[in-house]
Amino acid sequence: MNIDLEKIQVTHNPAENxxxxxxxxxxxxxxxxxxRDSILMMHVGVHPEHxxxxxxxxxTRVALEYARDKSLRVIPMCTYVRAYINRHPEYAELMKQQTGE
Structure with a gap:
């Protein structure tokens, strides 16, 4: 099945984080x-068929825009999120350095 990403609706479900x-x-x-000031992006899981x-x-893009809108620093625990940020430098300023803060 080919997915039309324009028709895919991503929703924020804060009850399930x-x-x-x-x-x-x-x-x-x-x-x-x-x-209060950061978001740890833990895991991206996509159904195998998709x-x-x-x-x-x-x-990932929707989650990063949410972080930007709320002025949250992003801590990418998921390797996919880290790679996405590396490929999209417009999000690099959101990434929080893991320095034991």
Missing amino acids: RFETWIEGELSKLDYMED RGQGVAGKL
């Missing part, structure tokens, strides 16, 4: 933990 999208009844999500079609990127 995740950004999520449902495609054909299957959940894909980005899990996070948030405190991998390789940009779903993880859209979840």
Whole structure:
């Protein structure tokens, strides 16, 4: 199945600490933990049938925009999120250096 990313709606589900999208009844999500000034992006999980079609990127972009809007520093615990930020330097200023702060 080819996914039209423009039609994919990512929603913020703070009760579950995740950004999520449902495609054909299957959940894909980005899990996070948030405190008053930072957000730890823990894991991006995309249903196997929907991998390789940009779903993880859209979840990550929406989560990073949320962090930017709330002036949160991003701590990318997930390797996908870290790689996404490296590929999209417009988000680099959001990344918090892990220096034991």
